[in-house]
Amino acid sequence: MQKETAPTMGHERRGLKAMGTIALGLVVVGGGCRSLDPAYEHGSGAKATISPDRRGMAPAVSTAAAPGQAEVDRAQMFQSQGDYQRALAEFEKAIESNPTLTVAYMGAGDIYRQQGDYANAESKYSTAAQLEPANFSAQYLHGLTLHLLDRIGDAVRAYLRALTIRPEDFNANLNLATAYLQLNEPAQGLTYGERAVRIDPKSAAARANLGAIYAALNRHDDAIVEFQQAAELTPLTGPLLLNLADSLAKAGRYEEAANTLAQLIRGEPTSAAFERLGSVTFRLRRYDEALANFRRALDLDPNYYAALNGVGVCLLNQWVWSDQKDTGAKQEAIRALRKSLQIERDQPRILELIARYQ
Numbered sequence: 001m002q003k004e005t006a007p008t009m010g011h012e013r014r015g016l017k018a019m020g021t022i023a024l025g026l027v028v029v030g031g032g033c034r035s036l037d038p039a040y041e042h043g044s045g046a047k048a049t050i051s052p053d054r055r056g057m058a059p060a061v062s063t064a065a066a067p068g069q070a071e072v073d074r075a076q077m078f079q080s081q082g083d084y085q086r087a088l089a090e091f092e093k094a095i096e097s098n099p100t101l102t103v104a105y106m107g108a109g110d111i112y113r114q115q116g117d118y119a120n121a122e123s124k125y126s127t128a129a130q131l132e133p134a135n136f137s138a139q140y141l142h143g144l145t146l147h148l149l150d151r152i153g154d155a156v157r158a159y160l161r162a163l164t165i166r167p168e169d170f171n172a173n174l175n176l177a178t179a180y181l182q183l184n185e186p187a188q189g190l191t192y193g194e195r196a197v198r199i200d201p202k203s204a205a206a207r208a209n210l211g212a213i214y215a216a217l218n219r220h221d222d223a224i225v226e227f228q229q230a231a232e233l234t235p236l237t238g239p240l241l242l243n244l245a246d247s248l249a250k251a252g253r254y255e256e257a258a259n260t261l262a263q264l265i266r267g268e269p270t271s272a273a274f275e276r277l278g279s280v281t282f283r284l285r286r287y288d289e290a291l292a293n294f295r296r297a298l299d300l301d302p303n304y305y306a307a308l309n310g311v312g313v314c315l316l317n318q319w320v321w322s323d324q325k326d327t328g329a330k331q332e333a334i335r336a337l338r339k340s341l342q343i344e345r346d347q348p349r350i351l352e353l354i355a356r357y358q
Helices: 069-080 084-097 102-114 118-131 136-148 152-165 170-182 186-199 204-216 220-233 238-250 254-267 271-283 287-300 305-321 327-343 348-357
Strands: 038-040 048-050
Touching: 069 084, 069 102, 084 102, 102 118, 102 136, 118 136, 136 152, 136 170, 152 170, 170 186, 170 204, 186 204, 204 220, 204 238, 220 238, 238 254, 238 271, 254 271, 271 287, 271 305, 287 305, 305 327, 305 348, 327 348
Parallel strands: none
Antiparallel strands: 038 048
């Protein structure tokens, strides 16, 4: 075993954290339960707002005398008063009276979504989208609720339909890029991630998601730029710092990666952060420090198999450097590697190490 052998720590199984996996990347429309078309402002943070602007929809048709319109009017009055339960009841009455009244489905869907009842919201938006295929709000919000239900493939298709109506919509592009990243299809999401950044260069969410896409495509220098831009635009978060550190390490910038991880640990000492720091300090040839970091990771999570791999490799190296006299280190190393395999069996490199040194 060579002295400079880098530890096998399961990085190939960890994968990249899609930024926020709906935590940072996915834009969820907020701001009340009015059944109006979400029009998005693209300021810092690109927070969604609700506006009566009905861009992207079929030409408005007067529904003053349409069956169900009286119920819709009452529902909107109750909404303005904050009485969402009575508003929802009126929207449901409107749907029963007129099953083709899109605004009633949208209104009910908005309330269900705001209440966290994504299954019922998805059903309402789906019907609205079928009734008015050119309605951007219906297509986008259908995609959003599918996304929130973790039906990522269906969400992608709905977002694509929304973007055929309004291709420059920031939120639809950002969420579609996020969805492709969650599907482990970063190449498909690249166009939409880059477009979201072009539309709103000051959005930390868009920058972070684009960084995650670049990292997944092994474009770590580009990823670093985006993560650093995101860090300048938003309060620092654990996932952002962790992804930045990962890309710095992949780019061979180990000192910067170590400094980033140390900053993360000061505010959020997680097992993942200590394990990454162990990997980086090993590559910096600070072997005792690396072993200590792997052990700290296991103190926080005894089943963190990447840290078990790190401990195992550090101790195997320690055994080799002792001219194979430190049998205690070797025995502990094999125990750590075996435990790692019990947690995650798909690790051929760890199997090879055990077979070679047990």
